[in-house]
Amino acid sequence: MGFRATPRVRSLHSFPGITVAQIDEEVAKLLQLKAQIGGDDGKHQFVLKTAKGTRDYNPKQMAIREKVFSTIIGCFKRHGAETIDTPVFELKETLTGKYGEDSKLIYDLKDQGGELLSLRYDLTVPFARYLAMNKITNIKRYHIAKVYRRDNPAMTRGRYREFYQCDFDIAGQYDAMIPDAECLKIVHEILSGLDLGDFRIKVNDRRILDGMFAVCGVPDDKFRTICSTVDKLDKMPWEDVRKEMVNEKGLSEEAADQIGEYVSLQGGMDLAERLLQDQKMSQSKQACAGLSDIKLLFSYLQLFQATDKAAAEKVRTTEVQVMVASAQKNLLEERLQLVSELWNAGIKAEVMYKKNPKLLSQLQHCEESGIPLVAILGEQELKDGVVKLRVVASREEKPSGDQQRRIPLPGWTEE
């Protein structure tokens, strides 16, 4: 303890140490916030909300996020990926011209003097900037971070203006399809690991689509526009897609029908092989090259067969293993001493911040927050040098370990 008004409890985040003046300011701003919140005078009705399209995450949601991220990151690490981080905003010109139509959805920062900045719109452009800046040609990296889009998303469908992207990229020149196969293996491992139910990963090669358009008689200058119509097959039936191609895009009925035959096909290695034999498709060099690579990809995927599984559990927002409680009064000091011994032994433990809490309320707290064990101190136990260890769920009670001495703490949770 000292009397100098400078660094007191050194804030973990504050570089220069916090001063009394800063603490006063901190208090002042909280009081002002409180006044605004409780502003009954109605003069300035303070709006308590997050910005449009954004949300807070409460402890339960964070616990789920942590679990999901740990599955995903565990997989990336198993595959030897590194991670990088980039700033949340970039120079506006770094983003300019990269997103076409969607550029209007970029959040710009106000011009407050200095550089013109924008919030990142994805993680791809910052990654490309990072590679170019550092002259890196080979890297296997993942980056999980929030991106920002001034869209009007349907929040009811889980879409937001601030949302996470999870990027995994293998940059570099490698032999064909090997990194591609590993990417798919990773997607497979993650989706299996997250136990989201059944899933299907669709793969394609742009050369197959282009080759198919060519052999079906789509004129070169219509590739792009026919492609975006075909994209709509997820949302509308083939009949409507066909109508759009013919009536709006001016494609011949014959070409449309030929496309229709191909887009209805589904399959794996077998389909690739069949199409390589297909009289029409085999006329396109481009399509054949794409199909050969797809075959190669499938051969690698067969070698990579994945059979993961996972299980879901009830969500806890903390990981506390033991609650240190007492049944009698005036045992605060003993409780504090014991919880400290537990912390020092690396055991996740908690104690109620009350001099004389009731045993019932201590047990209820355990039940509510899913703490599995409670260590109960009492006069008699202290005399005997033991603690009572109770399994909260079963309400079973037993003196823990040797009656004659206090048992070594790290052994506690191992029964």
Place this chain on the structure above:
Amino acid sequence: MGFRATPRVRSLHSFPGITVAQIDEEVAKLLQLKAQIGGDDGKHQFVLKTAKGTRDYNPKQMAIREKVFSTIIGCFKRHGAETIDTPVFELKETLTGKYGEDSKLIYDLKDQGGELLSLRYDLTVPFARYLAMNKITNIKRYHIAKVYRRDNPAMTRGRYREFYQCDFDIAGQYDAMIPDAECLKIVHEILSGLDLGDFRIKVNDRRILDGMFAVCGVPDDKFRTICSTVDKLDKMPWEDVRKEMVNEKGLSEEAADQIGEYVSLQGGMDLAERLLQDQKMSQSKQACAGLSDIKLLFSYLQLFQATDKAAAEKVRTTEVQVMVASAQKNLLEERLQLVSELWNAGIKAEVMYKKNPKLLSQLQHCEESGIPLVAILGEQELKDGVVKLRVVASREEKPSGDQQRRIPLPGWTEE
């Protein structure tokens, strides 16, 4: 595989699935970036940099960050803390009036229609907003996230415009000094765990400082201004501080000298006890209350004695345990099969993306990235149903396990 142009490789982050048109856009924007970067025509010299006051984090820096965070978060969890997350920007009015002078350092977003937004300046105000919005009165939460300040920081001294804050707060009404003691215990555990060398945590109670000013004869209306002069003791010697108090702030020489005696004192429980007996200090009820609480705090801290330690190691940016390699040609399929088995068994493994890599380059890769083990496939080993496992560092070679069959994979790394 299918021919429909819609969802192909489903992007992990993209809610509605990615379309071919989107992929084309993605490619287009990368090509444009490439063109800008390589813009030899000199017309538009593209600036490859991060925004002022911000930086990227490379894999090595990220590995260190991850280690530091895991120590910190591990401690928070041991103490039963939950975590929350809030958006990177808030309504401008939520931040208005909370930061006094420093409000000019807030990053505002451009008015693009809709709400006026600002980047968060700290995690305290968003936390208060979160509590108020959700009517939460009791929570022990931590929040580690980036905050934004349009300052002109000395980046050479590690200060940035985008930087992390690490907040830990216990909100609620509790018996005096118990949560305060736990906070200090946590700081102690973390600083010990991070092994940053020796450290000192300074504690104070505002009532002691105010009481001391009162008994030294500082007029009530001069408390704040004298306080900010005392704050400067970290940066300048007592003589200069005294001069400022007397000459600039108009304090009497006598009062200044009395303050000088108190601010030079340093100590713990002993000092608190001595000051409670101090003739002058004991006249201030306020100071006595503060000193009693400090005594209580120290008594809890004594119960919480912490004796943690930690050790630093060499930094690796990936966690790969085994490299699957081959000494001969044409073993790509066998390598892929083996690395897949390892992944499935939860072992962190890597393989080179080359049909016929040289053994030497495979070993060099292990040495460079700190992969401890290499599993070498060869014709003879395949016939015998074994793999050679080599410890990269020692260059020692040995057939792994039973010679007659391929050993069960999860056992590999356990020798």
